[in-house]
Amino acid sequence: TGLGLGLLLATVMAMGGIYRGMVEDALSIVRAPGADLWVVQKDTNGPFAETSRVPEDLYRVIRAVPGVRIAEPIAFQSLQLRVGPRPLRVQLIGFRPDSLGAPAAVVAGRPIAKSRYEMLLDRKSGVPLGTEIRVGRIGFTVVGLTEGIVSNSGDPAAFVALRDAQEIQFLKANEAIRNDRARLAESVRDTPAL
Numbered sequence: 001t002g003l004g005l006g007l008l009l010a011t012v013m014a015m016g017g018i019y020r021g022m023v024e025d026a027l028s029i030v031r032a033p034g035a036d037l038w039v040v041q042k043d044t045n046g047p048f049a050e051t052s053r054v055p056e057d058l059y060r061v062i063r064a065v066p067g068v069r070i071a072e073p074i075a076f077q078s079l080q081l082r083v084g085p086r087p088l089r090v091q092l093i094g095f096r097p098d099s100l101g102a103p104a105a106v107v108a109g110r111p112i113a114k115s116r117y118e119m120l121l122d123r124k125s126g127v128p129l130g131t132e133i134r135v136g137r138i139g140f141t142v143v144g145l146t147e148g149i150v151s152n153s154g155d156p157a158a159f160v161a162l163r164d165a166q167e168i169q170f171l172k173a174n175e176a177i178r179n180d181r182a183r184l185a186e187s188v189r190d191t192p193a194l
Contacts (some may be wrong), residue, residue, distance in 0.1 A: 041054050083131065091155050094163075103157070107147045136171055140160065
């Protein structure tokens with residue numbers, strides 16, 4: 001009876017620990033920016049569950065509301081990077097340096113100091129400082145490491161300047177641009193003249 005109760009108690013404690021760990025991981029990316037309120041696109045589930053786009057200058061309107069201390073745009077997107085031969089899935093967070101959205105602490109290296117082309121990665125990624133990472137046509141240098149900031153699916157967080165994140169989000173690949181041009185030319189050719 002004592003052994004059975006001991007095993008049951010150990011199982012309950014393990015389940016409670018696993019549950020708390022999962023909740024902590026899932027909320028780490030929500031808590032990292034330090035925001036009290038998220039403003040998202042109407043009829044969406046916010047920046048963590050689905051794409052939510054609002055005009056970038058909306059933060060100026062929000063900042064004018066009485067009681068608001070800080071309002072800043074932040075960009076989130078899931079992305080798969082290639083670090084050497086291996087793929088690395090990350091949650092990319094774009095923020096304005098020295099503003100809301102920056103990680104609370106950098107445990108190795110330094111925070112982002114330049115306005116472009118620098119990246120902070122979570123230590124869980126296993127990527128060392130100084131690593132060069134290409135995302136599309138943009139090259140980044142890993143200048144710092146964070147700890148304990150992962151997406152709700154467990155992917156490590158990668159922090160870049162907001163301008164870089166927006167460029168990554170909206171920049172099309174060369175093949176996509178060529179395909180769009182060909183599609184447009186064909187559409188124009190097939191459209192009867194008025």
